[in-house]
Amino acid sequence: MRQFITFVKKEFAHILRDKKTLLILFGMPISQILIFGFALTNEVKNVKIAIVDRARDEQSRRLISKIDASKYFEVKKILGNAVQVDNELKKGTIKMAVIFPANFSSDLAHYNTSQVQIVLDGSDPNTANTIKNYITAIVTDHQRQQQSNVPALYQIIPEVRMLYNPQLLDAPNFVPGVMALVLMLVCVMMTAVSIVKEKEMGNMEILLVSPIKPGMVILTKTFPYLVLSLVNLTIILLLSIFVLKLPVNGSLVLLFAESILFIITCLTLGIFISVKTSSQEVAMLISLMGMLIPTILFSGFMFPIENMPYPLQMISNIIPSKWYYIIVKSIMIKGLGFSAIWKETLVLATITSVLLAVSLKSFKIRLE
């Protein structure tokens, strides 16, 4: 026990004295949450648009004010003709223009049908698509309101309900992703680098000659990072609850228990990398390339796994962060209990045990 305390004290001294480590450790989760929460978002709000209203009647004005009133659009300019629209789009001052023909209302009155032209900046297809959907929805809605005075013969109105994330916010998706990412970085990279550092500086030699057992070395090297990861996790959760207003719907205890399992997975990976490498740079590179990128690609948090070719889907199954991401999403957003995620937990636990066995074995071999 004395050995354990001595070791852990020393390890914390290393971490707390290195400003760079501290910055990575605590700056990263905070900045990632804030960046993903506020800057990187697929939602489109307050898109600047222009209106060309040749009709200038009650019907067109009513639709224009409806568009302007929505939080998605902001009517920036009222233009006279299509050439001006083209210029403004090119300049980038607007993303979309809505053009009402001169006979908008009379067509409606006489033929029961009329057209509105929507011109979009297609150079950014994702945004253009989103905007198109919003404007179509507003026009359809407007049309339904107009018709409600005249009962239609029959109508099918789809009632869409988005469960768990009714406002289709991005935050619920990326918070679990950031959690997986941060834990992966902290545990894998920092553990690997700190063990390799001992090797590089020759301190490992002393430990090997000393009566300390290899298991103790591993335990004391990883324990501080377990503690720090839990601190990090708490920071992320606090930020997501209080800054992003995203509550944890499920059990916190379960969430932390599953996180500890994932942290152990990551620490094990860190040990494994440290055994196989002998310089800090290599350890860092392998951690970044080998762990971080697969986490981003295959956890399903940035790119949907369902859309990937079959071989890649297979690969995603051996990426621990994929399972952790599913688990965290289930607990945090859907509020599910253990009975719903025991399969994912089992997979994660299996991956961890295999990794643990392999790393412990190679750590011992290294000692021989």
Place this chain on the structure above:
Amino acid sequence: MDTRALNNEKVIVVDKLTKRFGDFVATDAISFDVYKGEIFGFLGANGAGKTTAMKMLCGLLTPSSGTAVVAGFDIHKQAQELKWNIGYMGQKFSLYDDLTIIENIRYYAGIYNLSNQQISDKSEGLITRLGLQKEAKKLVGQLPTGWKQKVAFSVALLHEPRIVFLDEPTGGVDPITRRQFWDMIYESAEKGTTIFITTHYMDEAEYCDRVSIMVDGKIEALDKPAELRRLYEAESMDEVFYQLARRAKRSE
């Protein structure tokens, strides 16, 4: 340096110690004894098998055949007990640059399960002896190499090991500091600690009580430096080493 009378209590007894890695015989049936309080120079060119032999004696490697008893413990069966009774210092000094001198001392003392009382007594004594009172709270990274080396050596002796293994402890250190370091070595040898040292500096070989020279996994020569010089009709240990090492067939 034959000024010191040698004790005849054996603390290291090596008998036909062999280590094979596949077909390669790193250490080939070496046998020798080391006495209590002796400064034993363990020489050999790179790749001669020194490190492998030393690792076996420290209980880090299991021998393929042969036996060795170090500090009274069989390296086969009692590696763990053995480790409590030996000290080790490598060429990198193995101190943590981002910890202070006193923290380093406490850390290594903690590894050997010394009590709090022992730790404070010993660290205080050590700092006074080295005259480092002012520097005790400085980070090791800010110290000159020579001081680091002295601290590292003292730390290796903290748990009062019967034998201390020094693996090229004077690499990259200036001659004056090296001389001072050897004074420390003599001092602890006089107190009865056995010093087992590897070095590439032949002037240092002269300082040893006895010297063994390994060539291709075998011990080719083992005697007092003066005897070896006489035997090989050489003016210096440098020449002795050169004559022996030239026969080596394998290189690193």
